[in-house]
Amino acid sequence: MTSESTAAARAAGPPARRRRRAGGLGPSPWWGYAMIAPAFIGLAALYLWPFLKTFTKSFMDTPAFGPGTWTGLDNYTELLGDGEFWQAFGNSAVYTAILLLGVPIAIVLAALVQQLSRGRAVYRVLYFLPVVTLPVAVSMVWRFIYNGDFGLLNWALSLVGIPGQYWVADATYAIYAIGVVGIWMSLGINLIILGAGLQSIPPELYEASSLDGAGRVRQFFRITLPLLSPSVFLVTVLTVISALQMFDLVFVMLRSVDNTALDDSKTIVYLFYEKAFVQFDQGYGAAIAIVLLGVIMIATALQFRLQRRWVFYD
Amino acid sequence: MTEPSLKPRKAAGSKATRRGEWILHLALAIAAAVMVAPFAWQLLTAFKTTGEASETPPTFWPAEPTADAFATFFDSVPVWSQFTVSVSALVLRVVGQLAVAALAGYAFARLRFPGRSILFGLFIAMLMVPSQLFLIGQFELIRDLELLDTIPALAIPGMFSAFGVFLMRQAFMSIPGAYEEAARLDGAGPLRTFWSVMLPMVRPTLGALAVLTSLYSWNDLLWPLIVSPRGDNRPLTVGLAGLQGQYGTDYPTLMAGALVASLPLIVIFLVLQRQFFNGIASSGLKG
Helix, strand or coil, X not given: CHHHHHHHHHHXXXXXXXXXXXXCCCCCHHXXXXXHHHHHHHHHHHHHHHHHXXXXXXXXXXXXXXXXXXXXXXXXXXXXCCHHHHHHHHHHHHHHHHHHHHHXXXXXXXXXXXXXXXXXXXXXXXXXXXXXXXXXXXXXXXXXXXXXXXXXXXXXXXXXXXXXXXCCCCCCCHHHHHHHHHHHHHHHHXXXXXXXXXXXXXXXXXXXXXXXXXXXXXXXXXXXXXXXXXXXXXXXXXXXXXXXXXXXXXXHHHCCCCCCHHHHHCCHHHHHHHHHHHCCCHHHHHHHHHHHHHHHHHXXXXXXXXXXXXXXXX | CHHHHHHHHHHHHXXXXXXXXXXXXXXXXXXXXXXXXXXXXHHHHHCCCHHHHCCCCCCCCCCCCCCHHHHHHXXXXXXXXXXXXXXXXXXXXXXXXXXXXXXXXXHHHHCCCCCHHHHHHHHHHHHHCCCHHHHHHHHHHHHHCXXXXXXXXXXHHHHCCHHHHHHHHHHHHCCCCHHHHHHHHCCCCHHHHHHHHHHHHCHHHHHHHHHHHHHHHHHCCHHHHHHCCCCCCCCHHHHHHHHHHHCCCCHHHHHHHHHHHHHHHHHHHHHCHHHHHHHHHHHCCCC
């Protein structure tokens, strides 16, 4: 029965298939629409529509209850004159710059791990642990280490005669202290991306240059770095994008009843959260988010422009 | 004559590389110690008394190891119910994400339909927008559906991600077309081809997507804070963050809580390392 029907289908098949192929490969286009439908509905309802909403709200005055009113560019002009916003912008920029300092550290460590003949997996796992740990938990541990009265860091510094500080309770240091945690947290991910890049460098290159008498350090700068540059570029772009969106660390490490350092250490996304969801000034919050989008787009576009100068593609 | 002279040289060479390897191990182990030190300190502190944790100079080993901090944590945070919420939201989000992304990824990779590139471009565009921009609209949608303070509210937005669709599309595109052709010749319909032929072949990518989604789901803080305003159905992250307000300087309790809340995902990571690493290496995406 089945073989008969397959035979029949086969007999009827070729012309039908040829006809279908003329219009497109395989089954009717409706299958395509049906299969992307769940994703598309979700995307439209939860991403496209919210995006448009945020965009329009950024031009509105939105009271906590009731409909908003159009105010044109008021939110944006207010933002430009708002010292709090510029401070948050500056803090995010400083945090991003600190995280970029973590990229060379990751490159060196990735290159060292790559040299090992055994035990690579152990180091990757250890370096990766902070990535899979709750950011909230990580923040608590670091807050304890940074504690000004009995923290581990101040004790360690006292051993070498450096005076201790209230690292997260003093606005002078808070954003730097958080930046160090950010480097610590992202190192594992950067190592994995760079490790994948290192894997793709042909070992013959090292063998050939050894024969020519090049040492390890020379090989690192002449072979590893240039050939790794596309991965380094990827890591840099991703670092900037995620650093500009930092929220958790500020929320958990600085927010406490009496920490005045928070006021001067907010990041862009923290300010957005506070305006949109604590003070329920969604219009103003939306304007902050749109500006953040602009900043990220400019930063990313800038990096793509600059990559021509230093990224090596073969 | 050549043989004896070759042998020692060989041995000396391997000794030199072995010494080099030890220096490497030493350098990497120091770095690893720095990376792991906060965890060790957390573990040690969790078994100290509050008084001991705030001594200067700090003690290394707990003088009288005690599990009091864990008891305080379990007394003051509804750990089990929040754990259940975290797990339920994670499962819902992962299952939803895999289903939605695999279907759409397959369609974008393998099926032809008018508007395919435009629609895919739309997905890719959404990848570049920071997630905070969606929060207000997502919150209003969840509120209008009367889902605030529910578990689905935690999971729904994360089920739909342009990133997942993109990852699955790449996976399906790397499979040779001959498999589909063979399935079609055997009379399998598109759904059947997708389910029994193509899906099993992208299992590694599904695994990678599953572990990454689990990571984001378990660690998420901002979205749960927003959609559980009344405090029902809060996941462990929110509970833990709230603990800090209550026990600002009771560090053993905070460390015990941090340990308990992070442990499940650390265990999953240790078991499924390869999937984590593959997922990140193939996507290069950060949380």
